[in-house]
Amino acid sequence: MQYTLLILLLPLLSFVVLGLMDTKWKARVAGSVGTLVLSVVAALSYYTAWAYFSTANVGGIYQKIVPLQTVWMQFSGQLHIDLGILLDPISVMMLVVISTVSLMVHIYSLAYMKGEKGFERYYAFLSLFTFSMLGLVVATNIFQMYIFWELVGVSSYLLIGFYYTKPEAVAASKKAFIVTRFADLGFLIGILILSFYTQTFDFGVLNSGNAGIFASASGVTFMGASVLSWAMALIFIGGAGKSAMFPLHIWLPDAMEGPTPVSALIHAATMVVAGVYLVARLFPVYVTYTPDVLHGIAYVGAFTSLFAAVIACTQTDIKRVLAFSTISQIGYMMVGLGVSGYGGHEGTGYMASMFHLFTHAMFKALLFLGAGSVIHAVHSNEMQKMGGLRKYMPVTHLVFLIGCLAIAGIFPLSGFFSKDEILAATYMYSTGLGIGMSFIAGLTAFYMFRLYFNIFWGKENSYEHSPHESPLAMTIPLVVLAFFSFFGGLIPFGKFVTSDGAAYTGETNYVLAIVSVLIGITGILLAAAMYRKKTMLPDRVSQSLGFIYQLARNKFYVDELYLFITKNVFFKGMASPVSWYDRHVVNGSVNGLAVVTQWVSVKIKGIQTGKVQQYAWVFLLGTLLMAFLILFL
């Protein structure tokens, strides 16, 4: 299966060519080339998936296949960094997800981004992003993964900041980059520790179940926890940054300033689930050696999920609602992983989490692209500027409804199946957490239909020119994604992707399933009551909630808290004294210092000798201090 290398090389090639051609090609040519290359990549991915799932099953267990592997750098005796391609159920699944969504976004953008300045550059960046993301999922070792991980960060920075004339977009791209970089710091330190103690980067070795390699890392403790736990927790922080877990979620809502198709690609289906993928990739290590960390992940996921769902109920910018909904749903996936055990019935959570990743990628991409279609028609992100659009945009209306029903978990759409499995796994782990997650499911249905009714029903706005349905290049991807969102749940996922590779068919818990659907419907009805027609009800509700509503509407002031810390503690507390020193001591502009330096400046005119003499003083002082230190330490 060495042809899988092409899946990586083609988008890279497309990036290089489009980047070099820049404006030499007409926009239409550049767009077609990018889209064409990506359709080949998608076809190859589907073929790989078909070939893998039909041949790799040996004795009921899916084997890991490494079609390509080269030792790239011999680091020390045992430790070496490889470059290669790893095919196993989750990486193959991700190949399908990424190439599908990316292809849809490529097609959709042909119309959506038409006439934008730098259209060619946009397609070059899309290719680069797709390349990085594909490279991330097929990495055979954690180091290779890290390299692509950062590359994903760089290319998303370029994409979010695409509207460089918009200051918000530029600020958002920087925020996203720096926040995730900060989290990656944890990831990198985690890798350093892990590789230092286990002497390997390779996923195959780490996940082989060989307890020997972890002996030294489990044995050493640091501040009450084993070094291995530290390493795995730090690695999770890296994942939490990319997957926007609380409190590292602040970049995602702002990143909505980028082009809408980019949000569909990066913030729905690919980059934001990288953290989930990372935990799944190292799942055997987490579940066997550091179960405490894994349980921690479950609670972080659950809290984030609730937190983001509450905020989503109060936002008025439709893309931000979707952003918070994404954060909430990724929390769901983290919970699924966190509560999971290894193998068979115990491993339901793992399977469910991957299943939800798959279905979520489809319906969330659909919702984002649908929102893009709406924005395209009314030229605004604000709910108040919409309403009654169902008459004008029948296709968008229909597919958006499908997306909303899927995310709300209504039978028989895809979201129902995956969410139900996660809930089942959660109840198995802890009833309390399960009830919490069911409640979030209700909230999800509520805020999604609040969005839906506000856009397509409600009071019709007086539009300047009447909105119209989007062109075919935009509606076709929508319909394709709607198809997947509708029927995706019927895939017997447990046959393909499980924690130990063996097929598993869970029995359906009918009570839970019926209760979940009822909760979803309750949420929808509530939203319908409040938003289907223009009434005073929503205002009255928000007024009666008063303080809490304000808190949620302002995203619990987390951004302000960060701002306060960076501004007052970092810049005032650290940078200001430094700048004071810069101004007053180094620049030597304070009058008092002139007295000391006067006599020299008389001797050699024209040169600001005061400074040099001062430098010499600092120099000497430093030397004496060094001598002192070295003697008495």
Next chain:
Amino acid sequence: MNYSAFLQLHNEMTLLAVIVILLVIDVFSSEKGYRFFQTLALILFSIHTLLNCVPGEPFEVAGGMYMYYPIHTYIKTILNVGTLIVLLQAHRWLNTEENIIRRGEFYFLTLSTLFGMYLMISAGHFLMFFIGIETAALPMATLVAFNKFNNKSAEAGAKYILSSVFASGLSLFGLSLVYGATGSLYFDDIAKIMTASQIELIGFAFFAVGLFFKISLVPFHLWTPDVYEGAPTSITAYLSVISKGTAVFVVFTIFVKVFGVMIAQWQILLYIIIVLSITVANLFAIRQQNIKRFLAFSSISQAGYIMLGVISGTALGMSSLVYYVLVYMFSNLAVFGVVTIIENHADKTSIRDYTGLYYTNPKLSIVMALALFSLAGIPPFSGFFSKYFIFSAAFKEGFYVLVFIALANTVVSLYFYLKVVKIMFFNQSENPIERISTDIPSKISLIICTLAIVFVGLVSSIFEQISVLGFGI
């Protein structure tokens, strides 16, 4: 005396030959100078670089005053390539009306400093070492003041020479203490006799300062921004890469080889100095308005990272250090190359002037962005790998907290490197730098640097080659 020993010093000898040939041509040519002088200089220097790039067997000359180890060939070749790039970048600047009559001096002085650095690297005796330092320092001061009619350049030259002399004085004082305690100036002998007594420790501290000055580590860095700002940009580039690269290498060899007994003490010292250098320089860099001052602080913090290789004191530390110098050289020279071009054509050195550079000079700004990404250590550019190796070298020796501080600082540094990228790409200016047609030598230098930034990290055999000779001291 056995003169054949000189043949073994072929690296020094061919460099000397190049210097002498250029000097003779310059002296005997007409007022305007020999027309192909610069081309000739470049060709001769390239030949010299190529002739001396294959490592040989270790040997010593003059009773151990001069020692050769194979790794010296690598570090000297890195310096040669760096010098070559600087010469390419300075090509156009030397052809301007005011400089054309003294371009001979430029080559003579630059190559003389390089000669001094060779001696520093291969010294086996403190006297030889000191001669090397001074041979490098004096022409360097002259170079800094090369634009002597420009106040800033003259001022920078004076500052450099004064600080340098001061540092040498302290260093020499330290050496005299060491000599007094051990009775020898040979590296090997001192290492055998030394017991880390108090007088030796004080001697070491004073000696080390002289080297820290060259590397411009905090608190011995104060001269750096002024000199970087005032000196002609090509000289700044030379100073920030070649001079610094030599000094870090020498620090490693002398600390480990001669002062190995006091490893516990100098590790503490370096610990503090690294934390100070990285943190202080980063905080200062955030505030800079002038691109050259900004690069000065960036180079101070980079020097702090390089010292992580020294603090480990291991073979891995040594090879990571050489590798870091290699990568840092290409990245930094790429930035300076762009800065030089813009200064020569538009006479602009403020960071604000770079606003919207991408829209008028896309190629230059892309090179600059790649180089800044590399300096910030973002994969897959070479700078990431050099940082990774040097961090893991220190990490392996148990400097966990130090590595953490260094890593945290990379995030801060990302902020200010990115600021420049942002200004170039995302902001638009009402009065941008006009489209510049770059001269060919500068183009070549930028192409070399860009290729290196992208590929040195990915071609793994480079690091492996260096690490084979890792502990050749």
